[in-house]
Amino acid sequence: MPTPAPLSPSAVVSALRAAGCVFAEDEAELILATARTPGDAAAMVDRRVAGLPLEHVLGWAGFHGLRIAVEPGVFVPRRRTEFLVDQALAAAPHATVVVDLCCGSGALGAALAAALDGAEVHAADIDQAAVRCARRNLAAFGGRAYRGDLFDALPTGLRGRVDVLTANVPYVPTAEVPLLPAEARDHEPLVALDGGADGLDVLRRVAAGAPRWLVPGGCLLTETGAHQAPAAVRICRDAGLTTRLAVSEERYAHVVIGVAE
Structure with missing residues (x-):
């Protein structure tokens, strides 16, 4: 031939x-x-x-x-989410323990591991293909990836030790999923996109559990949509975190940052 x-x-x-x-x-x-x-x-x-x-x-x-x-069927990391990484590094430049929930390909964990030399990095996702991909991306940094539902996937020994907790949770309201570009709608897992009726269901669960896993002064960082940002800030405050919103107009990125007391 x-x-x-x-x-x-x-x-x-x-x-x-x-x-x-x-x-x-x-x-x-x-x-x-x-x-x-x-x-x-x-x-x-x-x-x-x-x-x-x-x-x-x-x-x-x-x-x-x-x-x-990035394997077929795995959520593609967005360039706007680099803003979340920058905010994490600014908030905790000397972090030694990092957890990345809803990790997808493990992009957030890998980026933080690369910038925080020697940091202990753990990641988790409910999707097996995502976990397989994350393990590949974290291997060079000695990071670990686990399959499971949010905090349930993590080793219990991490409780109270986490300096940075990133959670790029699904935040598209269910009714808006059909309106997404076909590339996302047809080729990325629904579990990585659909955040429930108002897009904040998974964030509520992450925020509620975060104080038990963070060290005092440790921070939770999560991306959200512009129209959801006020509600997302309230959710993190109601969970007991000192919360603020960081915005990049250039990247159209909105990151909620909650700090444990």
């Missing part, structure tokens, strides 16, 4: 543009740089044209200076 001829950049750009990819030139460059063979490149273009998220096509996502492995 003859070896497929290499695809020209212009041919890839044309195929992606015809499929509606807004950043066709950038995506073509990434696909051609990632593909190992012309056959791989052609298959990757076909998958992207069919609507698979670019990160699933590539097998990785850029996040906070790292290349995070």
Whole structure:
């Protein structure tokens, strides 16, 4: 069988543009740089044209200076969530114990592990594919990932020891899930998107449990939507955390930060 001829950049750009990819030139460059063979490149273009998220096509996502492995069916880390990482590092620059709940690919835990040299990092998710992916991404930092429902997944020895607790919880209201872009709606797990009637069901559970796991002065950080931010702040305050909202207009990111007393 003859070896497929290499695809020209212009041919890839044309195929992606015809499929509606807004950043066709950038995506073509990434696909051609990632593909190992012309056959791989052609298959990757076909998958992207069919609507698979670019990160699933590539097998990785850029996040906070790292290349995070992302398997098909796993939530793709958003670049706006880098703001949460920055807020965590500003709030606890010397953190030694980090927990990442609803970890997905483990991007948050990996980014914090990379910045906090020697920190003990644990992550958890209810989805098996996500946990498998997170283990890959945390391995280089000696991090651990567990499958289970929020705090139930964690070793009990972490209780009262956590300096930074990140929880990029699902926060899309159930009724708004069908309105999401097809890339998310069709290719990411519903459990990573649907946050219940008002989008805050999982946050309520995380906030209620956080004080028992954080050290005094330890912080919970969670991302939320702009219209949900006031309610999310109230939820964390009602859980006994000293709470504030950090906003990045540039990234359209809203991060609730709650500090344990």
